[in-house]
Amino acid sequence: MKGFDMGDAEKLKITNLDPGELERLVDAQNEIFADYIIPVTSSPQFLREFMRSIGGKAENVLIAADGEDIIGYVNPVIDDKEVWIGGLGVVPAFRRRGVGRRLMIAAEDFARDRGAEESILEVIEGNLPALALYERLGYSAKGRKYLSAEGRAVQFAGFGLMPSRVRFDDVLDLHRTVYCDACWQRRKVSALTESERTCETYSVDGGFVMLRRVGTTGHIPFIGVLPEKRGLGIGTSLTKFALSRLWELGAFKVAIYNVNDDRPTRRMLDKFDFAVTLKQIEMRKAI
Ligand SMILES: CC(C)(COP(=O)(O)OP(=O)(O)OC[C@H]1O[C@@H](n2cnc3c(N)ncnc32)[C@H](O)[C@@H]1OP(=O)(O)O)[C@@H](O)C(=O)NCCC(=O)NCCS
Incomplete structure (x- = not known):
C-alpha cells in the first residue's frame, strides 16, 4: 500500500x-x-x-x-x-x-x-459484499435469476431431428426472438456477432444451435427454440445433437452459463444430467 x-x-x-x-x-x-x-x-x-x-x-x-x-x-x-x-x-x-x-x-x-438510462448487472447468489454494495447504490433485484450448470458431452445414436449447418447470419432473427427474455449477454445480438468467427451454427424449423469456440475454455453451446414451437421435443433433439457434436469435437466437460432459472430449463438440465454450479441474480437501476 x-x-x-x-x-x-x-x-x-x-x-x-x-x-x-x-x-x-x-x-x-x-x-x-x-x-x-x-x-x-x-x-x-x-x-x-x-x-x-x-x-x-x-x-x-x-x-x-x-x-x-x-x-x-x-x-x-x-x-x-x-x-x-x-x-x-x-x-x-x-x-x-x-x-x-x-x-x-x-x-x-x-x-x-x-x-x-439503465444499468444492469448480475451478481452471484451468496456474494454478500457485492450484493450489499449494489443494494446501497439503489440496484434492485426484480426476481429474474439465472443458473449455470455443468455436464458431459455424450454421443447419442440419433437426435430425432437432424439440424442443418447454416450461416451465422441465418439464425440471428431466430436468436433475437428466442433470447429476448434471457440475460443481457444472451439477448444482445451486438455482443453475439462479435463471436461470429468462432461459431458453428445449425438450425431446424423453429430452433437453432450455436457452438461458440472460446480458445481458452472450449466451446459454449447456445440452444434456442421459438416460443410457439416449445413442448414438441425440439429442444431435446437439439440438445442431443449439440452434446454429440461437442463429444466429436473432444469436449470432456460442457458448461452452460446464465440460462433462465425456470421449470422447463431445470427439467432439461435434469434430463441430461447437468448439475447446477451457480445461481446469479439480475439487478437493475435507472441512472
Ligand atoms: C464487491 C467489491 C467490489 C466491493 O468493493 P469495496 O471497495 O470493498 O466496496 P466499498 O468499500 O465501496 O463498499 C461500499 C458499500 O458496500 C457494502 N459492502 C462492501 N463490502 C462489504 C462486505 N464485505 N460486507 C458487507 N457489506 C459490504 C457496504 O454497504 C459498503 O459501505 P460501508 O463500508 O460504508 O458499509 C469487492 O468486495 C470485490 O472486489 N470483491 C471481489 C470481486 C467481486 O465480487 N466483484 C463483484 C462481482 S458482481
Whole structure:
C-alpha cells in the first residue's frame, strides 16, 4: 500500500484504461479474483476474448490506481440505452474503503454521458459484499435469476431431428426472438456477432444451435427454440445433437452459463444430467 489512506476514496482518481496496458488489468484481476466464489484466472488472451464476446471496449474500462498499481476496475459495456456492468473488483487490501462504490458511480456517470438510462448487472447468489454494495447504490433485484450448470458431452445414436449447418447470419432473427427474455449477454445480438468467427451454427424449423469456440475454455453451446414451437421435443433433439457434436469435437466437460432459472430449463438440465454450479441474480437501476 503506498499513498492511499482511509477516507481517500472520494479523492481517488478514476481514469480510462489505456488499451495498451491490458497486462496491468490482468494482474489486478488475478489478485482480485484469487479469493472469488468461482476461481477465475485471467490472461491477455482470455480478457480480449471476453471483451469481444460481450461487445465491450477496453478503453471504456475504468480503473482506480495507487501509483502504478491498479487497485480496482469496472467494465461498463454500453449498448444504446443500457449499460451492463461486465466486471467490477477491488484488490483485497483496498476493500471496504469506498473504492468499489466510487468505481460504480464513475461507471454510471460514464454511461449516462453516453446516452444510457439503465444499468444492469448480475451478481452471484451468496456474494454478500457485492450484493450489499449494489443494494446501497439503489440496484434492485426484480426476481429474474439465472443458473449455470455443468455436464458431459455424450454421443447419442440419433437426435430425432437432424439440424442443418447454416450461416451465422441465418439464425440471428431466430436468436433475437428466442433470447429476448434471457440475460443481457444472451439477448444482445451486438455482443453475439462479435463471436461470429468462432461459431458453428445449425438450425431446424423453429430452433437453432450455436457452438461458440472460446480458445481458452472450449466451446459454449447456445440452444434456442421459438416460443410457439416449445413442448414438441425440439429442444431435446437439439440438445442431443449439440452434446454429440461437442463429444466429436473432444469436449470432456460442457458448461452452460446464465440460462433462465425456470421449470422447463431445470427439467432439461435434469434430463441430461447437468448439475447446477451457480445461481446469479439480475439487478437493475435507472441512472
Ligand atoms: C464487491 C467489491 C467490489 C466491493 O468493493 P469495496 O471497495 O470493498 O466496496 P466499498 O468499500 O465501496 O463498499 C461500499 C458499500 O458496500 C457494502 N459492502 C462492501 N463490502 C462489504 C462486505 N464485505 N460486507 C458487507 N457489506 C459490504 C457496504 O454497504 C459498503 O459501505 P460501508 O463500508 O460504508 O458499509 C469487492 O468486495 C470485490 O472486489 N470483491 C471481489 C470481486 C467481486 O465480487 N466483484 C463483484 C462481482 S458482481
